[in-house]
Amino acid sequence: MKLPIYLDNHATTQCDPRVVETMLPFFSENFGNAASRNHSFGWVAEEGVENARKQIADLIGANSKEIVFTSGATESNNLAIKGVAEMYAERGNHIITVATEHKAILDTCKHLEKQGIRVTYLPLQGDGLVDLDMLRDAITDKTILVSIMYANNEIGVIQNVSEIGKICKERGVLFHTDGVQAVGKIPVNVIKDNIDIMSLTAHKMYGPKGVGALYVRRRNPRVQISAQMDGGGHERGMRSGTLNVPGIVGFGKAAELCNQLMETEMAKHRIMRDRLKTTLESALEETYINGSMTSRLPHNLNMSFAYVEGESLLMGINDIAVSSGSACTSATLEPSYVLKALGLGDDLAHTSIRFGIGRFNTDEEIDYVANKMIEVVNKLRELSPLWEMFKDGVDLSKVEWTAH
Amino acid sequence: MAYSEKVVDHYSNPRNVGSMDKNDPNVGTGMVGAPECGDVMKLQIKVDPISGIIEDAKFKTFGCGSAIASSSLATEWLKGKTVDQAMEIKNTEIVTELALPPVKVHCSVLAEDAIKAAINDYKKKAVPAHANA
Numbered sequence: 001m002k003l004p005i006y007l008d009n010h011a012t013t014q015c016d017p018r019v020v021e022t023m024l025p026f027f028s029e030n031f032g033n034a035a036s037r038n039h040s041f042g043w044v045a046e047e048g049v050e051n052a053r054k055q056i057a058d059l060i061g062a063n064s065k066e067i068v069f070t071s072g073a074t075e076s077n078n079l080a081i082k083g084v085a086e087m088y089a090e091r092g093n094h095i096i097t098v099a100t101e102h103k104a105i106l107d108t109c110k111h112l113e114k115q116g117i118r119v120t121y122l123p124l125q126g127d128g129l130v131d132l133d134m135l136r137d138a139i140t141d142k143t144i145l146v147s148i149m150y151a152n153n154e155i156g157v158i159q160n161v162s163e164i165g166k167i168c169k170e171r172g173v174l175f176h177t178d179g180v181q182a183v184g185k186i187p188v189n190v191i192k193d194n195i196d197i198m199s200l201t202a203h204k205m206y207g208p209k210g211v212g213a214l215y216v217r218r219r220n221p222r223v224q225i226s227a228q229m230d231g232g233g234h235e236r237g238m239r240s241g242t243l244n245v246p247g248i249v250g251f252g253k254a255a256e257l258c259n260q261l262m263e264t265e266m267a268k269h270r271i272m273r274d275r276l277k278t279t280l281e282s283a284l285e286e287t288y289i290n291g292s293m294t295s296r297l298p299h300n301l302n303m304s305f306a307y308v309e310g311e312s313l314l315m316g317i318n319d320i321a322v323s324s325g326s327a328c329t330s331a332t333l334e335p336s337y338v339l340k341a342l343g344l345g346d347d348l349a350h351t352s353i354r355f356g357i358g359r360f361n362t363d364e365e366i367d368y369v370a371n372k373m374i375e376v377v378n379k380l381r382e383l384s385p386l387w388e389m390f391k392d393g394v395d396l397s398k399v400e401w402t403a404h
Numbered sequence: 405m406a407y408s409e410k411v412v413d414h415y416s417n418p419r420n421v422g423s424m425d426k427n428d429p430n431v432g433t434g435m436v437g438a439p440e441c442g443d444v445m446k447l448q449i450k451v452d453p454i455s456g457i458i459e460d461a462k463f464k465t466f467g468c469g470s471a472i473a474s475s476s477l478a479t480e481w482l483k484g485k486t487v488d489q490a491m492e493i494k495n496t497e498i499v500t501e502l503a504l505p506p507v508k509v510h511c512s513v514l515a516e517d518a519i520k521a522a523i524n525d526y527k528k529k530a531v532p533a534h535a536n537a
Contacts, residue, residue, distance in 0.1 A: 307466060308466070309442055309443070309466055309467050309468055309471075310442075311442075311468035311469065312415070312467065312468050312469050312471075312472060315407065315412075315415055315468070315469040316415075326442060326468075335442070345440065346439075346440035346441075346442075347439035347440050350439070350440075350442040382421065383418060383421055383464055383465060383466075383472060384444075384464060384465070384466040385435065385444055385445070385446035385464035385465065385466055386439060386444055386466045387466075388423060388446075388464060396439060401437065401438030401439065401440075401444070402435075402436050402437065402438065402517075402521075
């Protein structure tokens, strides 16, 4: 077993060697511009792109023509939301989203609010799921778009996407979903799930960084999006810019591999995740699972270890790459807004660790991580005045703290 | 974020971890911070009533590596000092000693607060004892 162990697969994934191999010729002999129509260099590049488009469309049950390549999910999210807001401005000015969306959605919405768009940020239920009745009630005749992520990047909770899509369809509202954490990991089908627009990225599914896509439905309804960059009118006029051919080819290969391996990987990761969870829970008291365990990505575990601060925990397991919802690990010094949205107190948010299992993890690694976690949590609890108070039966919520 | 060698050393081998009887008249206890903020420090000193010298110091800290290191270092510095000398310890000295980056300065402030809180607690207890003498 090699150290350090990578268990942060919600942040990014290792590019699969088979993906790299597929990409390589497109850096050298097949370097053409996919938009060059008059020579074989262009044709070969275009063929690579169109093949990738098909591979990605197949993964999500779409048609090739519905895939628009972008630089990644942040761009896809921006393009989807701003593009719809602009295109459908005459129809309405209201967007509905959720408090726990990725910043690429939330900040885009905030930007639009300054331009007069009204945005409703739905809260979450304690298990991390959206209340569908609340969604129904939030839709007005001015609503043009609902944007709700497929699966959350911190707690791995999978929304009831097909129901959400159905509600939107019934009310004649477009439905966008940020599919970054779900696509390639669990079955996602734009028809069954009633998705109109979906953001994707290659690097979360063992593809390269810097390439993503937006699925834009062409039929029932035909979705239109205003381009957010002016230029050569590539990608059916929705996204100008010379295509990142090697990246796109790699993205396509990554999608194909995910399609082939999904069933096996889901089962394998679920077993690994459950073993990690059970081992930690049986060895340590006062641990809490954040988010629903039933509607959850099979490779995600988000757990709080009460009375142990997240950053100090990360420091103790420095040969394991995971992330924490602790304020100290964020640039803003605020604890995770996702965990807070679940109604979790700041104290538990500070003690949370996110584990993301991926294609290249082994059982041996999971056991190592579990043992190391147990060792470090126990060590830090010996150091924790809160643990001592808890053990002495002190009710911490009744203590008068000198907040600083 | 990369930690300085000294922070890593204090984190890996924290000095003077533990608790003393907070009802002992010679023990001063300071507890600062809040769980919601992600830092709580408990710092205790045991003072020799005759010489006024801090003969022992203990800590327990819930917080990041820098908070643990700041309080561990504080206990090292407290031992052997008089109460008045201990009052002079400044957070900036902790910052320098541990090479804390700007985002971690608040950990050293908390450690200074904990020292002062422990000394104040000791003084509060000690006053009636001295008055009787």
